[in-house]
Amino acid sequence: MTPPFSLQDDDALLRRLFDVGLAAALPSxxxxxxxxxxxxxxxxxxxxxxxxxxxxxxxxxxxxxxxxxxxxxxxxxxxxxxxxxxxxxxxxxxxxxxxxxxxxxxxxxxxxxxxxxxxxxxxxxxxxxxxxxxxxPVAGVTLDDKRAVTRALLASGAPIGAINTVRKHLxxxxxxxxxxxxxxxxxxxxxxxxxxxxxxxxxxxxxxxxDPTTLADARAVLARFGITPPPSVAAALNDPANETxxxxxxxxxxxxxxxxxTPMLSLDAAAAEARRLGLSPLVLGDRIEGEAREVGRALAGMALSVAAHGQPVAAPAVLLSGGETTVTVRGNGRGGRNVEWLLAAMLALDGHAGIHALAADTDGIDGAERIAGAVIHPDSIARARALGLDPVAMLETNDAHSLFEALGDQVVTGATRTNVNDFRAILIR
The missing domain is CATH 3.40.50.10180 (Glycerate kinase, MOFRL-like N-terminal domain)
Structure with a gap:
């Protein structure tokens, strides 16, 4: 069967899958x-x-x-x-x-x-x-103190469940x-x-x-990620009155x-569209978590396996996944978890022909940027280096947004007014 969508138009194809997944989550x-x-x-x-x-x-x-x-x-x-x-x-x-x-x-x-x-x-x-x-904030905790704890948790690489355990008890x-x-x-x-x-x-x-979590769980989260809270927060997390x-x-x-x-609803919609377009979709799951750069390398490895061996699915195929990765802030660059995932995947793919990817946040904002995410292509590394950019150094300083902005490969949606978290698609032709 001839696919109704040109497989040569990789950007448009990936964006189509993202848009279909996003539409499934719009609260109409x-x-x-x-x-x-x-x-x-x-x-x-x-x-x-x-x-x-x-x-x-x-x-x-x-x-x-x-x-x-x-x-x-x-x-x-x-x-x-x-x-x-x-x-x-x-x-x-x-x-x-x-x-x-x-x-x-x-x-x-x-x-x-x-x-x-x-x-x-x-x-x-x-x-x-x-x-x-x-x-x-609970009694005795100021908004500034709560903001300080929130910033520290966001920069620590803590998963959202751990962050919210602390938030609930404050x-x-x-x-x-x-x-x-x-x-x-x-x-x-x-x-x-x-x-x-x-x-x-x-x-x-x-x-x-x-709430199945406890004050003790909240204290353990701060200890696990090496966060010393303001005195008012420490006192609140030791006060039985603040148990949920x-x-x-x-x-x-x-x-x-x-x-x-839900995230899976969106992934299923994107998979159905992929089949209609003549691709073999493989939904890897809606709950993929972990350090963004490590997840990027792992999924890039799976895409390389598809390209080399036709396993775990035969090309032309698309690997779809959702969830929420995290970023441990190491530098002062303009980063977000989706573009950090992409940059790590781009380096792992090392210009492999026929593999393209998109990663974006369904709320339209990746990190603190008004950018949903970006796309990568086989020539992304070469184009970046031709512009005098060092992708490895930019990954180390969490500066992926700057790289994809220079390449002109950002995905911009504006405020979507919904949120089913990250959407990732790797196309293997």
């Missing part, structure tokens, strides 16, 4: 409709935080305009990720390091949840990024505390997952679900959790 009314609960006897309060919070709120408004009491509420989204709404207020705040806007909006979320009664419904809209956006809203504030109301959470394994307690640090609600707590007696989009 059609995506949310099957998960919407029935209207309650009382009022519906919509509260939420995350990179998809504004677009989810807009979809909820479109779906519930004819309810007897149309929902109202407040959600927090990153700067530039807002959406037009009428009844649900959207507040924009900082990510990944929290700011005062997020702190003030979080206080408003907690106060609003406390007004609900047994006939009311809390409709929680939760997505990745909510941990930083919903910044409500927060008045995370780790099930929003549910505790809303009880005895009915709680329905609509979530878009950005974490490995779709762990509900990790997505936005689980504001509406029980656990499984079996009555706060969750009327709580329901519904996953509306």
């Amino acid at each position: 009314p059609d995506l949310l409709r099957p998960h919407l609960p029935e209207p309650p006897p009382g009022r519906t309060l919509v509260l939420g935080a995350g990179k998809a919070a504004a677009s989810m709120a807009a979809a909820i408004e479109a779906l519930t305009g004819d309810w007897p009491v149309p929902p109202q509420g407040l959600v927090i989204a990153p700067y530039g990720h807002g959406a037009p709404t009428q009844r649900i207020q959207v507040v924009e705040a900082a990510h990944p390091v929290p700011d005062a806007a997020g702190q003030n909006a979080s206080a408003a979320l907690i106060a609003a949840a406390g007004t609900l009664g047994p006939d009311d419904l809390l409709l929680a809209l939760i997505s990745g990024g909510g941990s930083a956006l919903a910044a409500a 927060s008045a809203i995370k780790g099930g505390r929003l549910a505790a504030a809303a009880a005895p109301a009915r709680i329905v959470t609509l979530a878009i997952s950005d974490v490995a394994g779709d762990d509900r307690s990790t997505i936005a640090s689980g504001p509406t679900v029980p 609600p656990k499984p079996g707590d009555t706060a969750f007696a009327r709580a329901d959790y519904r996953m509306v989009a």
Whole structure:
């Protein structure tokens, strides 16, 4: 069968797969409709935080305009990720390091949840990024102290689950505390997952679900990654009052959790499109974690095996994967985990003919850059060196964004208003 898409147009093909995967995670009314609960006897309060919070709120408004009491509420989204709404207020705040806007909006979320009664419904809209956006430090911890700990954790190479273990125990809203504030109301959470394994307690640090981690676990994370916290944080993590609600707590007696989009949903959509285009897709998994450069080298090795031996899949093929790698900051370059993964893969492939790759973050931002990711080609190393760049040195200083900017190979989407984490595709022709 002749593929309906030219395999010579590698950039367009890889971008097509990414766009299809991204579209599967966009929180449209059609995506949310099957998960919407029935209207309650009382009022519906919509509260939420995350990179998809504004677009989810807009979809909820479109779906519930004819309810007897149309929902109202407040959600927090990153700067530039807002959406037009009428009844649900959207507040924009900082990510990944929290700011005062997020702190003030979080206080408003907690106060609003406390007004609900047994006939009311809390409709929680939760997505990745909510941990930083919903910044409500526990008593005795300042926002500056929490920001300092967040920066240290982000630079340490700690996985997101470990980072959120600390965040939950320093927060008045995370780790099930929003549910505790809303009880005895009915709680329905609509979530878009950005974490490995779709762990509900990790997505936005689980504001509406029980927290299986403990204060001791949070202290262990800081010790493991060599982080000395400010005195106020150390005191908070030793205060039993800051322990989070656990499984079996009555706060969750009327709580329901519904996953509306996941990384695997996006990978499956991209795989189906690859088949339509005449490629053999191999989905390696949606929970690949680890140091970005090491994962890049490992998956490059798999691509070389496909090219040399037709194993574990025969070319033309595409290797698809998701998850969230980490970067241990060693230099002061402009880096992000997806471009660091790509740069390491590029070096491991060493200009091998017929192998191309794309890696991008589905929220449109890789690291602190307004760049989703980049693409690599067999001639990427040669072009970089022709420009006087040293790819090896740039990997060591975490400066991959600068390299791909110079090559003109960045992937730019703008704010996507969703987030199912990293999307990686390696094309072997």
